[in-house]
Amino acid sequence: MTSAVADGGVPAAVAGSRVATWRPRRFSPRKVIGETLFYLAVVIVVLIALFPFFWILRTSLLSDQQIAQGVGGANGIIPSHLSGSAYKEVFTNSSFGFLDPLLNSLIVALATTVVTIIVASMAGYALARLHIRGAGAILAFILLAGFFPVLAMIGPLFLVLRYLGWLNSIWPLIIVYLVYTLPIATWLLKNFFEQIPSELEDAALVDGATRLQTLRKVVIPVAIPAVFTAAILSFILAWNDFAAPLAITTFGQSQYQTFYNLIDAAVVIISIPIALLVLFAQRRIVSGLTAGSFR
Amino acid sequence: MVLPVIILLLAITAYPLVYNVWNAFHFDNLSYGGLPHKFVGWANFTAMFDSPVWVSALERTLVFTVVTIVFDMVVGMGLALMMHRQFRGRGFLRAAILVPWAMPTVVSAMLWKTMFDPSSGFVDYILGAFHPVWSSLAWVNANEWRAWAAVFIADSWKNIPFVAILLLAGLQVIPNDVYEAARMDGANWWQTFTRVTLPMLKPAISVALIFRTLQALLVFDVIYIMTGGGPGNSTETLSYLLYNTFIINTDFGLGGAMSIILVLLALAVSFVYVRAFRPNTA
Numbered sequence: 001m002t003s004a005v006a007d008g009g010v011p012a013a014v015a016g017s018r019v020a021t022w023r024p025r026r027f028s029p030r031k032v033i034g035e036t037l038f039y040l041a042v043v044i045v046v047l048i049a050l051f052p053f054f055w056i057l058r059t060s061l062l063s064d065q066q067i068a069q070g071v072g073g074a075n076g077i078i079p080s081h082l083s084g085s086a087y088k089e090v091f092t093n094s095s096f097g098f099l100d101p102l103l104n105s106l107i108v109a110l111a112t113t114v115v116t117i118i119v120a121s122m123a124g125y126a127l128a129r130l131h132i133r134g135a136g137a138i139l140a141f142i143l144l145a146g147f148f149p150v151l152a153m154i155g156p157l158f159l160v161l162r163y164l165g166w167l168n169s170i171w172p173l174i175i176v177y178l179v180y181t182l183p184i185a186t187w188l189l190k191n192f193f194e195q196i197p198s199e200l201e202d203a204a205l206v207d208g209a210t211r212l213q214t215l216r217k218v219v220i221p222v223a224i225p226a227v228f229t230a231a232i233l234s235f236i237l238a239w240n241d242f243a244a245p246l247a248i249t250t251f252g253q254s255q256y257q258t259f260y261n262l263i264d265a266a267v268v269i270i271s272i273p274i275a276l277l278v279l280f281a282q283r284r285i286v287s288g289l290t291a292g293s294f295r
Numbered sequence: 296m297v298l299p300v301i302i303l304l305l306a307i308t309a310y311p312l313v314y315n316v317w318n319a320f321h322f323d324n325l326s327y328g329g330l331p332h333k334f335v336g337w338a339n340f341t342a343m344f345d346s347p348v349w350v351s352a353l354e355r356t357l358v359f360t361v362v363t364i365v366f367d368m369v370v371g372m373g374l375a376l377m378m379h380r381q382f383r384g385r386g387f388l389r390a391a392i393l394v395p396w397a398m399p400t401v402v403s404a405m406l407w408k409t410m411f412d413p414s415s416g417f418v419d420y421i422l423g424a425f426h427p428v429w430s431s432l433a434w435v436n437a438n439e440w441r442a443w444a445a446v447f448i449a450d451s452w453k454n455i456p457f458v459a460i461l462l463l464a465g466l467q468v469i470p471n472d473v474y475e476a477a478r479m480d481g482a483n484w485w486q487t488f489t490r491v492t493l494p495m496l497k498p499a500i501s502v503a504l505i506f507r508t509l510q511a512l513l514v515f516d517v518i519y520i521m522t523g524g525g526p527g528n529s530t531e532t533l534s535y536l537l538y539n540t541f542i543i544n545t546d547f548g549l550g551g552a553m554s555i556i557l558v559l560l561a562l563a564v565s566f567v568y569v570r571a572f573r574p575n576t577a
Contacts, residue, residue: 038380038382039382041377042377042384045377045388045392048452049394049395049452050391050394052395052407052410052417052452053394053406055409056406059409077420119299119300119303120300122296122297122299123296126296126297132297138297138301140569141301141304142300143505143565144562144565145304145307147509147561147564148308148312148558149509149513149534149554149557149558151515151534151538151554152311152312152315152537152553152554152555153307153308153311153312153315153554154538154541154542155311155314155318155547155550155551155554156310157311158541158542159314160314175306175307176307179304179307179308182303183304184502184506186300187502188502191498191502229464236397239399240400240401258412258415260409260412260415261415263405263409264405264409266405267402267406267409270402274394274397274398275397277397278393278394278397279390282386282390
C-alpha cells in the first residue's frame with residue numbers, strides 16, 4: 001500500500017486506472033477497443049444471468065402435447081404456438097399443493113428476517129463500536145455457528161419435533177433459519193458499522209458538523225442500506241432454504257415423461273416476486289451504498 | 296446487546312450437536328422401532344469409514360469444493376470489478392446479476408434441470424446446431440462427468456453473484472484517495488489491483504471465501520433436485536448421504552456419526568480461514 005494520500009487536485013485525464021474511477025477520456029483506438037470489449041463482456045454476463053429465465057418462461061408456455069413431442073428443442077426458441085395450460089393446471093389442480101407451501105415459506109422467511117435484523121443490528125453495533133471484553137471470541141463463535149451444517153441437525157431436530165408433536169408446524173423453522181441468517185447479518189453489520197466512523201465521521205466533523213449532525217446526516221443514512229442489505233440477505237437465505245418449494249419437484253412427472261411446462265410454470269410463479277424484490281432492492285442498495293459516501 | 300445472538304445460536308447449534316454425539320454412540324434407527332437404543336461404542340463410525348459409498352462421497356465433496364471456490368472467487372471478482380465501474384447500464388447489470396442469486400436453490404436447480412433436459416432444454420438445442428448427435432445429449436443421468444458439469448453450472452450460476460456482491464460491497468468502501476495515491480506513484484492497473492485493491496478487500500474476500508467454502512462443502516439441494524445423487528452414486532455428496540441416512544433410512548446413530556464428521560470438517564475449514572484472515576493481520 002502506498003503511504004502518501006493525495007488530497008484532491010489530481011489532473012483528471014491520467015490514463016490507466018479504471019479500477020474505481022471513470023473520467024471523460026480522449027479518443028484513442030485502444031480505448032475504443034477496450035470499451036467495446038467491456039460492453040461485450042457486460043452483454044455476455046447479462047445474457048448468462050437472464051437467458052435461462054426466458055427459456056423457463058418459454059417452456060412454461062408450451063402445451064403438454066408440445067412437450068411430449070419436443071425432442072431436441074423441436075419447438076424452437078420462440079414456439080409457434082403458446083398456451084397457458086400449464087399455469088391453469090398449476091393453480092387449479094389441487095393435487096399439486098403448490099400455493100399453501102409457498103405462502104408458508106413467505107411467512108417463515110419474513111418472520112426470520114425481522115428477528116434477525118433486530119438481534120443482529122444490536123450485536124453488530126455493539127461489536128463494532130463498544131469495546132466489549134472478549135469481542136474477538138464472541139465474533140469467532142458467531143462465525144463458527146454460521147458454519148454449522150444445518151443438515152447435520154435435521155436428525156436431532158426431527159426427533160425433538162416429533163417428541164413435541166410439532167412436526168407439522170412451520171414456526172420451529174424460524175429458529176432453524178436463524179442459524180443461517182444471524183451470523184452473516186451480524187458479521188456484515190459489524191463490518192459495516194466498523195467502517196463508517198473513522199473516515200466519514202471525522203470528515204464531517206472537520207467540515208464543521210456537530211456530533212449529532214454527523215450521526216444524523218452521515219452514520220444513519222449510510223447504515224440504512226447496510227441494514228437493508230442484511231435484511232434482504234436474511235430473507236433470501238431463509239426463503240431459499242424452505243423445503244416447501246420442493247413440492248414443485250414432485251409434480252409434472254409422469255412415468256415416462258417430465259412435463260417441464262408444469263414445473264417451469266411453478267418456477268416462473270416463484271421467480272417473479274423474487275425478481276421484483278431484487279429489482280426494487282437493487283435500487284435501494286445501489287443508491288444507498290454508492291451515493292458518494294465513500295468517495 | 297450481544298447476548299441474544301449468543302443464546303439463540305447456542306440453542307440452535309450446541310443442543311443438536313450434543314444430541315448427535317449421543318446418538319452416534321448408540322443404536323437408534325426408527326426403522327427398527329422395537330429394538331433398544333443401546334450403546335454401541337464406535338460401531339457407527341467404523342461402519343461409516345468402512346463404507347466405500349461414504350469415502351467416495353467425501354472425495355467428491357472435497358474436489359467439488361476446491362474447484363467451485365476457485366472458479367467462483369475468480370469470476371466473482373471479475374463481476375464485482377465490472378459492477379463497480381461507472382457506465383451506462385450499470386444498474387441493469389447489477390440487477391441482472393442479483394436475480395440468479397436471489398432465486399431459491401430449488402428454483403435455480405429446476406431451472407437448470409430444464410436447461411439441460413435433452414428434449415426441453417436449451418443446452419442441447421444449441422449444441423444440436425453444431426453436431427446432430429449433440430441435439431439430444433443426456434446430462435444429469437448420462438454419466439458422472441456430465442451430471443457434475445450440469446450441477447456445477449447450476450451451482451455457479453446461483454452462487455457466483457453472492458461472491459460478486461460481497462466483493463462489490465468491499466470495493467465500495469475503499470476510499471478513492473488510495474487509488475489516486477497509487478496513480479500518483481505511477482502504478483499500473485495490475486499493480487493497483489494486486490497491491491491496493493486486493494489487500495484492502497481482504498475482509499470482503501474472507502467473508503466470501505468462508506461462506507462459499509462451507510456452502511460448497513455442504514452442497515445438497517442442487518444435487519437432490521438435479522441428479523438425485525445419480526447416475527448410480529456418482530453425484531452423492533456428504534450432505535446427500537446424510538439426508539438419506541436421516542430421512543430415508545431413519546438411522547439416527549449412523550446419521551449422528553456422519554453429522555459429527557461434517558461438523559468437524561466445517562469447523563476445521565472455518566478455523567483455518569478465521570486464522571488466516573484474523574482482523575489484526577488485515
